[in-house]
Structure formats: structure tokens, C-alpha cells
Amino acid sequence: MSQNVGPMKAVTISLPSDIALELSREAARRSVSESEVVRSALVSAFAGPDAFARRALPFPALGNSGSNDISAHTESILGSEWGELLP
DSSP states (O other), rough: OOOOOOOOOOOOOOOOHHHHHHHHHHHHHHSSSHHHHHHHHHHHHHHHHHTOOOOOOOOTTTTTOSSSSSSSHHHHHHHHGGGGGGG
């Protein structure tokens, strides 16, 4: 991989001992730095075909009651929904 893509930001991560050992072994196997192995893994994880695909919003109809006069009838709507909880 080892492409010069511009400035990089240093990031510190904590790994479980077994994963850190595997990272060291993989870096040695490839004859590259541990950072290079991590960069390669992140590119594979985040730069795939779906990495920047639009995702469906989990709340697309939020606020869509189907009524266009809610603000004019707030008190009566709240009164019917919350009843005696209102002052």
C-alpha cells in the first residue's frame, strides 16, 4: 500500500494483547510497520464500495403527522394527549 496521500494524523489506540501480538506478527510477515498494517486494514474496512453510500435514516417520518395545523391547536392536542399533566 504505502501511498503518499498527504499529511497524516497520529492516533493512539489500545489493543488487547492477543491482537497486538497478531499485529506485530503481520507487520513482520509483510516487512512493513505496524502502522502500515493498521492503515491497510482501515482502508479495507472504510474505503469499500459502500463506505460512503447513502444510508437510510432511521427516523424519516419524524414530525410527519399528516396534519398541517398542529401549531394552531397545540393546547388542545397536548390536553388530549397529556390530560391532567398540563397546568
